[in-house]
Amino acid sequence: MILGEVRGQSRVVELLQRALQGERVAQSYLFAGPEGSGKYATALALAKAINCLSAPGKGCPECSSCNKIDEGIHPDVRTLEPEGAKGNIPIATIRKQVIPAMAMAPxxxxxRFFLVREASSMLGPAANALLKTLEEPPPRTHFILCSRAPSQLLPTIRSRCQRVSFQPLSPALRAQMQGDEEHAEKIHELSEKITDVIEERGLDGILSVAKVAGDRNTLIAALAQCVQTCHLAARSAATSADLPRAQLHARRAAEILNSLVAIREHNAHGQLALEHLLVALRGHPLPSAGAAG
Ligand SMILES: [Zn+2]
Known part of the structure; x- marks a missing residue:
């Protein structure tokens, strides 16, 4: 994947493209965001963009540099992975793979890039060993620390890195990125139908949606997508100080989440659970000011 193909993270892509154009790519980044949001793929895409031989600043599917990065065999683009049963990155790895390289040119x-797949897997000693390097990285050297738990990192590590925040991807987009277009389309359709019924406050749509609820996996993904939509709506309402709307969307998110748990964790019957949910959501009508959203 090249930078321009990263999906669902337009702000991140714009920020990195601006940095590339202005030759202001930071030497140390912290890519923070949930599992499956594309942090590591974006880190690789940035390494490709800088080093691409045929489309510098963008990356390509064909030059030897981009190909080596894709295949994981580029000598200057290395990934530190969690190791062993405990899944940590030990200090020995930092001492062997990172520190000696600092004395040499790429x-x-x-x-040159060092990517850390999950930075919270570096415990204290390893993190401290890396910290010294992050304080004064040699020229032409970049570190990208990916983490789904940035609050678990040493504050000194966090403060050395430019933080880039990744949004959670919707279940439909994740399915699409995994190449399952058909499933993505079903999830998208069903979640839109559910949202329509909630917004219109009508009983009529409820049974028809419940009837087309589809298979269990699609229903679970569609409900997860609705939770996400409600959370985003709650956050945006709270940001614009519309607290009643923020509360409403948060309550909806909580109701949908309850059904999701019932179906996924307690094997509740999908169609029945969905009907119950939609009826329950009618108890949380929109405030009269400023209709749908
Ligand atoms: Zn290339």
Missing amino acids: HEARA
Whole structure:
């Protein structure tokens, strides 16, 4: 994947593209965001963009540099992965793989990259060993620390990195990125139908939606998508100080989440649970000011 193909993270992509154009790519980034939001793929895409031989600043599917990065065999683009049963990155790995490289120029790359797949897997000693390098990275060297739990990192590590926040991707988009277009389309359709019924406050749509609820996996993904939509709506209402709307969307999110748990964790009957949900949501009508959203 090249940077321009990263999906669902337009703000991140714009920020990185601006940095590339202005040659202001930071030496240390913290890519923070939930599991499956594309942090590591974006980190690889940035390494490709800087080092691409045929489309510098963008990345391509064909030059030797981009190909080596895709195959994980570029000598200057290395990933530190959690190791062993405990899934930590030990200090020995930092000492062996990172620190000696700092005394040498990159082998062939314009800029060398060290990617950390999950930075919270570096415990204290490893993190401290890396910290010294982050304080004064040599030229043409970049670190990208990916983490779904940035609050678990040493504050000194966090403060050395430019933080880039990744949004959670919707279940439909995740299915699409995994190449399952058909499932993505079903999730999208069903979640839109559910949202329509909630917004219109009508009983009529409820049974028809419940009837087309589809298979269990699609229903679970569609409900997860609705939870996400409500959370985003709650956050945006809270940001614009519309607290009644924020509360309403938060209550809806909680109701939908309850049904999701009932179906997924307690094997509740999908169609019945969905009917109950839609009836329950009618108890949380929109405030009269400023209709749908
Ligand atoms: Zn290329």
